[in-house]
Every structure is written in structure tokens, then in C-alpha cells.
Amino acid sequence: MALKPCVRQLGGVAQVWRCVSRSIAHQTYRITAGNTCHDINDAQKAAGPTSARLPRLRHTIPESYEKVEVSTAEWSYVERLLPLKSIPKPTGNPGEVMPSGWVVPSAKPGDYPYFVPRSANHMLPVYLLHKPILSKHVTSVKHVQGDIFALSEELREHLTQLLPSRKIINMRVHEPHQMIQIKGQFVTELKEFLLKKGF
């Protein structure tokens, strides 16, 4: 179905008019403001049933198309479609594990020397940085508030326990950026560690 772009917008009151499409069987109607319209019906009658060419066009709006019925009965259906202006807050008891595996945070600032809040999407701020082609993976924990060095020592201890074969754990603590970077892929391990703490 080919639609000719013949829309003109004026906010507020709308008028109904028809667009001409290539296939006469698939006419569509667009409600917009404007004074030009291709009146296909009258032209069709003039052209006759056997005419293969597009009929001559007239620029009028049928009077009956302008009449509209104003209603607010179905406005609730329109409100349904409007997206929310901000990310909704999740509900649930602190520490509750949801069916998807998402855990409601239970820790509060003050429980530990550090605090790791959730991201804007309520997820744990543990990310994997990877440069394509090169085998360089860096796990990054962001938004770390408070004593970031204490957390970095705990993470080092935790990872040393998990991976006894690894002798060196390369870590970078960036205090002004509230970030700890660890060379390697440890996203799952760090997320588990933070969830156990209640973050």
C-alpha cells in the first residue's frame, strides 16, 4: 500500500481528509488540517468504470468528513499507552529473592565501611570491559562509596580463596571515580559477593 505523504499539522482542531494511494482499493484516510484534498469518488464517476487512468483531481474536502464526535469515554485506554516519566521503584522485602534471581537490596550505609548502591536500573554496578580482538578483560565495580580500599582488600581475599592457582590479582583502585578494576573476568563472582553482603 503506497501512501502519499500529504500531512500538514496544526495543533488542536483537526479536519478529516483523504489521501490518494496508488491502488484505489486501499484508500486511507488521514485526519489533519489542510485545505487540499483529492476527491476520488466524484472523479471516479466522471471517469467511468472502464477508465484505467487516474481520474482528474479536484481540491475539495467533503463537508461530511469535517464533522467529528468528541469523546473522553475511552481516555483511560490512552493513558495506558503513555510511558512513565521515571524508572519505577521495585517493591519487596529487603533480601527477598525474586523468581528471576533479582535480589532486593538489604544493606544500608553504615553496615560496612563502604557502601555500593544499585545503578539507576536497580542492578548491581559490576561491569565487564572488553576490547574487541585483544584478550583484555577488565571487571569493574563502580559507585563504591566510603572506604573503597577496605572493599578492594576484601575482594582480593575473596578472589584468592576462589582461585588458589592464581598468584597475582591485578587490581586498580580509583578513589575519585569510586571504582575498582580487576584484570580478568569476575563478574559472576563479584556479583555473588556483593549480594551476600546485601548490596
Added chain:
Amino acid sequence: MTSSGTEKALSLLRRLPRVSIGNLGPNPGAHNEKRRGRGIYGGKTHGAGSGGSGQRQNFMRVGYETGNTPFYLRFSYQTYYKGHHLKLSYTPLCMGKLQMMIDTNRLRCDVPVDVTQLMATGLFSISPQQKEGGFMLENEGIDHFKATINIEVQWANEAVIASVERNGGFITTAYFDPLSLTAAIKPVEFFGRGIAIPRRMLPPQHLIDYYSDPKNRGYLADPAEVARERFLLAQKYGYELPDVNASPNKDILLERKDPRQIFFGLEPGWVVNLKDKVILKPTDPELKEHFAS
């Protein structure tokens, strides 16, 4: 007395046309016709870049074969992707992600879930202009799917359908043509254009079978057959089909769109005025007949 050489030259001068740019040329060997190398890694560098950069991790563009015509340029077309420009692609949505969106209140379940609601979460992007058809549900996480929802997507397989219905929900697969999809994914933008809600078009020939099949819970299938398939699937996967009438969300679960409808509760032909918060409906019988067809 002039020499023969001078005579020849003078006679030549008399005959030759006026000297101009058009009949002047350089002496052989005056211009260096050496071809200049192009690109940081190509050109005359024998595939190694300049200054030993091939020895370090300065990678050439993907597919470059150090000068010879690369594989991806040797063949102008391949038969295996014939007709790819006619096929739609769908945004994958795993059941696990769907469950997480419901758990974190990101996706509202007090209304039937369709393309519009999924796009309203802000977590996805669909471009109908790039031949994207909507959402397809994937198997990942069907074992942990616990929500009771009324969902409408563009593609779903048997396992996904079973996981939704096992929890007392309903799933429908529905087709949206590009113009309807543009309206459905960004309704606010669409209403701002001041156009009547269009009729949703029927699927193309290669998709009409999929959407007419009750096994796929197609929106064009006979509801009686769909109900029968629900019962058969429950038997196949070994769960008992929960009773809808007993559910507190009965109205939401049983809400369905007409095949020509884009939005729930809003019919084709209506104009939504967001500024004045009213709906304008056509009264002309010809228009009404068209939009109702």
C-alpha cells in the same frame, strides 16, 4: 641561405595549428607515474602498515588480506541469503529478562502486555524502517518464569507458549505492518502527528500461515482451536491448565485486540488529541465503513 633543417622547421610551423594547452604534452619521463599507496594499512605497505606497525597490535580492517581481493569482496552475492531484504528480524526477549522486568516493576502487569508496553519500559529499541517486526520470545529462563500475564508478541515457540500458559497466562502472536508498528512503539509521537489511527494490515503471504495457526497462538486463528491447542499443550508438557475464571485478573487476561486494531480500546479512524485530552471520532458513514472494514 637557410639550411634544410631550418626550412623544414619553418614549413612545419606554417602548417601546424596554434599552440594551445590541447596540443601540448610533457616530455617522456617528465612525470612520475608511480601510484601512491592509500590507507594506513593498505597501499604500498605490503600489508604491514608503516614503520613496523604490523609487528605491534595495530590491526588492519576486518577482512583485509594484505592486498589481494578479500574473500568478502570476491563474491558479489550468495544464494544462501536470497530474499533477505524481504524478511523481518525480531528483537529477542528472553523469558528471564521478562521475569526480571516484572519483578522490578519495570513492566506493568495491570494491563495486557504488548509491543507498546514493552517499548514503554525504555529498555528496547525497534526500528520498523530497518525491517524489524517487533519482539520474539526466547527460551532462556522459561524454568523460572512465574508471572501470570496476558502477552502479545510477534514470534514465540512452543516451549515459551507452554511456560506462559502453565502459570495461567495467555500468549498471542500478532503481526504489525511497518506503519502500524511505528505507531505502536511510540504512541505519544504518533498521536502528536494528528493522524487518524490506521487499520493494521494483514501479514504478507509468507507469514499469514504462521499467524493463522492455533499452535502458534496466532491472532488470526480460530479462538476455539486455540483453546483446544492450549489443552493439548498442557497434556504434552504435563501441567494442569489453571482456570481463568478463578483468577483475580480475569478481565486483563481475556482482553484481546481485533486484527485491525493497533491499541487496546482505540479503534482505527480515531484521532487522539493529547493536548485537550479528547478523542475525535469520524461521523461520516463512508469513513466509518472504511475504518471498520
